[in-house]
Amino acid sequence: MPLKAAIVPVTPLQQNCSLIWNDETMVGAVIDPGGDIEKIEDALSQVGVTLEKVLLTHGHLDHASAAGELSRKYGIPIEGPHEDDLFLIEDLPNQSAKYGMPVYGDFRPDRWLADEDTVEVSGMTLRVRHCPGHTPGHVVFIHEPSKLAAVGDVLFQGSVGRTDFARGNHEDLISSIRNRLFPLGLDIAFIPGHGPMSTFEAEKKTNPFCSDMAVGAD
Ligand SMILES: [Zn+2]
Numbered sequence: 001m002p003l004k005a006a007i008v009p010v011t012p013l014q015q016n017c018s019l020i021w022n023d024e025t026m027v028g029a030v031i032d033p034g035g036d037i038e039k040i041e042d043a044l045s046q047v048g049v050t051l052e053k054v055l056l057t058h059g060h061l062d063h064a065s066a067a068g069e070l071s072r073k074y075g076i077p078i079e080g081p082h083e084d085d086l087f088l089i090e091d092l093p094n095q096s097a098k099y100g101m102p103v104y105g106d107f108r109p110d111r112w113l114a115d116e117d118t119v120e121v122s123g124m125t126l127r128v129r130h131c132p133g134h135t136p137g138h139v140v141f142i143h144e145p146s147k148l149a150a151v152g153d154v155l156f157q158g159s160v161g162r163t164d165f166a167r168g169n170h171e172d173l174i175s176s177i178r179n180r181l182f183p184l185g186l187d188i189a190f191i192p193g194h195g196p197m198s199t200f201e202a203e204k205k206t207n208p209f210c211s212d213m214a215v216g217a218d
């Protein structure tokens with residue numbers, strides 16, 4: 001399987017920015033560059049990866065704020081999230097100032113994503129699922145051949161994304177997880193937006209918010 005992945009924790013929120021790349025071409029993408037561009041660039045040069053695009057799961061500050069800067073610096077496109085997160089992306093410079101984070105330049109994604117779109121990264125195809133709930137335009141990227149997903153703030157080990165932000169919806173979130181992620185295969189491992197990796201199977205069994213028992217489905 002040519003896909004390789006590495007996690008680069010960024011920002012004071014310890015967001016899991018991820019690098020994914022094709023180890024035959026050493027070309028790849030950065031998912032959710034929320035800040036700390038120097039750390040991301042260090043990781044890129046350590047593994048020797050050339051960036052081809054930026055992928056965004058959603059429009060929150062800690063995931064998206066450095067996307068425009070990387071896009072301009074490397075001349076690469078930004079794909080994702082779903083257009084329903086436009087209101088968040090438009091507000092990023094404000095939010096950065098408000099939370100005392102570096103204010104990077106504003107941007108518009110080159111491509112909005114919809115449910116069941118695909119995204120190409122150096123010859124590898126990622127499947128896209130639109131998973132609203134944490135934000136209305138949140139998307140998840142899945143590389144089915146290697147059984148790996150980048151789920152942003154939809155699902156965590158033992159928890160799920162907050163839904164008390166603007167346009168969050170807890171029922172939508174649980175429905176996204178159970179109806180759009182778990183059916184892709186319980187053997188899929190995922191990189192969450194924060195914290196350690198897990199698998200869909202472990203969360204379906206034991207997650208206090210979205211397990212079979214939590215939703216009365218067992
Ligand atoms: Zn978020």
Ligand SMILES: [Zn+2]
Pocket residue numbers: 015060062063153193194
């Ligand atoms: Zn986050």
